[in-house]
Amino acid sequence: MSQKKILLVDDEQALTRMMRLNLEQTGRYEVREENRGANAVRAAREFMPDLIFLDVMMPDMGGDEVAEQLKEDPTLKHIRYAFLTAIITKRETGTGAAEISGETFLAKPVKREELLAVVEELLGD
Amino acid sequence: MTEDAAKHEGERTPSILMVDDIPANLRILYESLKGRDYRLLIANSGAQALEVAKRASPDLILLDIMMPDMDGFEVCRRLKADPETKDSAVIFLSALDDAADKIRGLELGAVDYVSKPFNPDEVAARVDTHCKILLLERELANRNRQLELVRDRILNSMAEGVVGVDADARVRFVNPAAERILGADAQHLLGRRLEDWEPEQLKRAITRALAERREIVVDGLSLPRAGREHLPADLRVAPVCASDRLEGAVVVLRDLSDRRRVEAKLDRTSDELRQSHRELKEAQMQLIQAAKLESVGRLAAGVAHEVKNPLAIVQLGLDYLAQVVELDGTSIEVVNDMQHAISRADTVVRGLVDFSRERDLDLKPYSMNRILADSLQLVRYELVQRQIAVETALSETVPSRMYDPDKMQQVFLNLFMNAMHAMDRVGTLTVATETIVVAQDDLGTHAKQVGFLPGDRLIRVRVEDTGPGIQPQDLERLFDPYFTTKRQGEGSGLGLSVTRNIVTLHGGSIDLENRPGGGARAVLLFRPAQDSAKERDEPKEDPAGR
Numbered sequence A: 001m002s003q004k005k006i007l008l009v010d011d012e013q014a015l016t017r018m019m020r021l022n023l024e025q026t027g028r029y030e031v032r033e034e035n036r037g038a039n040a041v042r043a044a045r046e047f048m049p050d051l052i053f054l055d056v057m058m059p060d061m062g063g064d065e066v067a068e069q070l071k072e073d074p075t076l077k078h079i080r081y082a083f084l085t086a087i088i089t090k091r092e093t094g095t096g097a098a099e100i101s102g103e104t105f106l107a108k109p110v111k112r113e114e115l116l117a118v119v120e121e122l123l124g125d
Numbered sequence B: 001m002t003e004d005a006a007k008h009e010g011e012r013t014p015s016i017l018m019v020d021d022i023p024a025n026l027r028i029l030y031e032s033l034k035g036r037d038y039r040l041l042i043a044n045s046g047a048q049a050l051e052v053a054k055r056a057s058p059d060l061i062l063l064d065i066m067m068p069d070m071d072g073f074e075v076c077r078r079l080k081a082d083p084e085t086k087d088s089a090v091i092f093l094s095a096l097d098d099a100a101d102k103i104r105g106l107e108l109g110a111v112d113y114v115s116k117p118f119n120p121d122e123v124a125a126r127v128d129t130h131c132k133i134l135l136l137e138r139e140l141a142n143r144n145r146q147l148e149l150v151r152d153r154i155l156n157s158m159a160e161g162v163v164g165v166d167a168d169a170r171v172r173f174v175n176p177a178a179e180r181i182l183g184a185d186a187q188h189l190l191g192r193r194l195e196d197w198e199p200e201q202l203k204r205a206i207t208r209a210l211a212e213r214r215e216i217v218v219d220g221l222s223l224p225r226a227g228r229e230h231l232p233a234d235l236r237v238a239p240v241c242a243s244d245r246l247e248g249a250v251v252v253l254r255d256l257s258d259r260r261r262v263e264a265k266l267d268r269t270s271d272e273l274r275q276s277h278r279e280l281k282e283a284q285m286q287l288i289q290a291a292k293l294e295s296v297g298r299l300a301a302g303v304a305h306e307v308k309n310p311l312a313i314v315q316l317g318l319d320y321l322a323q324v325v326e327l328d329g330t331s332i333e334v335v336n337d338m339q340h341a342i343s344r345a346d347t348v349v350r351g352l353v354d355f356s357r358e359r360d361l362d363l364k365p366y367s368m369n370r371i372l373a374d375s376l377q378l379v380r381y382e383l384v385q386r387q388i389a390v391e392t393a394l395s396e397t398v399p400s401r402m403y404d405p406d407k408m409q410q411v412f413l414n415l416f417m418n419a420m421h422a423m424d425r426v427g428t429l430t431v432a433t434e435t436i437v438v439a440q441d442d443l444g445t446h447a448k449q450v451g452f453l454p455g456d457r458l459i460r461v462r463v464e465d466t467g468p469g470i471q472p473q474d475l476e477r478l479f480d481p482y483f484t485t486k487r488q489g490e491g492s493g494l495g496l497s498v499t500r501n502i503v504t505l506h507g508g509s510i511d512l513e514n515r516p517g518g519g520a521r522a523v524l525l526f527r528p529a530q531d532s533a534k535e536r537d538e539p540k541e542d543p544a545g546r
């Protein structure tokens, strides 16, 4: 009954929509999209998600900076997050997510099953 | 008597002609001079004097002024007017101690005069003096002739053309070089006025040298020569003055065509210099290219971001559709096609990023044949669609060695894509592996750069197509980053550059060439692994690798 909440932050609106459709289609997640990095922290405060996907490269504020701000905010620092990246290649991440210096990375283009696997792994405890 | 005397005209003995209409005078003269070392001639009229002078060419003529029919002045004028007699020196015999007469005589070319009545000693002394003068003059003339000969020898052997002109700028002598340079022989040149010549600069230089009495130098003249090409020359005109009197000028012409030849040689040398300068420039360009490659890293990041986002959208969109839509046989194929396209595009971008990062190779012992088989598998779909046949000749004895299989796959993916694009539709893609001992002819530019030598035992991979081949002018640039002949958006021009980079990281070489029968061929060479001796001992190797 209690759907887990996922916030998607990426400047590509079509991408966040596709991710949302795939996640919602499972019926297990409540998803919200945010297409501006600078608004990500505020959206997180309002929505209070269980998991945030952050695009690393965004024009106004990068995902890494958003993550820093999340960690500095006592009310948000517990939220889990994963990065979406176009730069790190699939071979480095393998299938699914990769841990690079403690952070989780997901290489674009993300496949549905990869996405769902990562979400399950990060939320499934 | 006159005849007699004339007959005895000797070479060295001065001959003296005495002319008087009064026999007594002639006798006195005769008495005065006889017994000395002279040949004596006599004439008793002006007419006879001219006749004898002409015949005997006397050195000295003692000439009476007062004679009937033709006076001495007239005789002298005629003597001087006739080239045959003008050289005989004339001494007037004058009864009148008249200054005007003497001056007139001297003006007519006489050298002296003796007053009547004659004093035999005085006559003898005068004649003596003049004969000495004559001898000296002869000696001088002789010396001059010799000097002239020397001068001529010098002038003749001179490379410079020398032209002597008189004060009127009329040509007085030319040397052979001048004839050659001016393109005319002496016969035509002597006496010619320089103003008849071209170019204007030559005329002006001579005119000025004579008028201003100073040397004029003109560099870089272009002399017209009848029926031949212009001759480049330098010109120097030096006025010749004898005790303040302008005698003429010496014109020295220097033929520059020899120098031009030297200059042409210099030109060739500087051509070579320019050539090596260009080569340096090219080397520099390559350095710049290499530096640019570093910036490919930044570019790659941008490209990756731009490409991967849309790819991700398509990927997830497809996945979603596959989830929510009931797919029949055909739409499953369509989805598969689209999946293929996405992974291909992803591979290309990945290659770009990999390339730009210059990461270390992830080496594993691997079989080249397996890499090829895997790579072919990736493009199989594309090949079938384009009706391109694949022929493989994979030698089972090619040894395994260390490769980064992913990167090597990228290499062959690039080569296969290029081949397919070249053939467009219908054709044959041939892939062959073998182990060979290479000959000089097997080594391309890159192979030599890498350091492969004839006699080396190497793994050779060939990827051949039946496309149009490569334009000769493109052959050298194929591997340059960003070099492409494909339309904007169809090729990045990085394919071969990435490919060579990966092959080089493996210690291998890749060269592209045209096949004799048409189409292009990529030739890759790799050294078998260090421990290949062991592997070679294995009689058969699993072509699928481990």
Ligand SMILES: Nc1ncnc2c1ncn2[C@@H]1O[C@H](COP(=O)(O)OP(=O)(O)OP(=O)(O)O)[C@@H](O)[C@H]1O
Pocket: B414, B418, B419, B422, B465, B467, B468, B469, B470, B478, B479, B483, B484, B485, B486, B490, B491, B492, B493, B494, B495, B496, B497, B520, B521
């Ligand atoms: N098999 C071939 N036959 C004819 N021409 C070729 C062949 N392979 C390469 N070329 C020529 O070499 C050029 C450079 O090739 P390269 O792979 O570096 O770039 P590209 O194919 O144009 O673009 P990209 O591979 O980045 O999409 C091509 O544009 C083409 O003109």
Ligand SMILES: [Mg+2]
Pocket: B414, B417, B418, B491, B495, B496
């Ligand atoms: Mg290419």
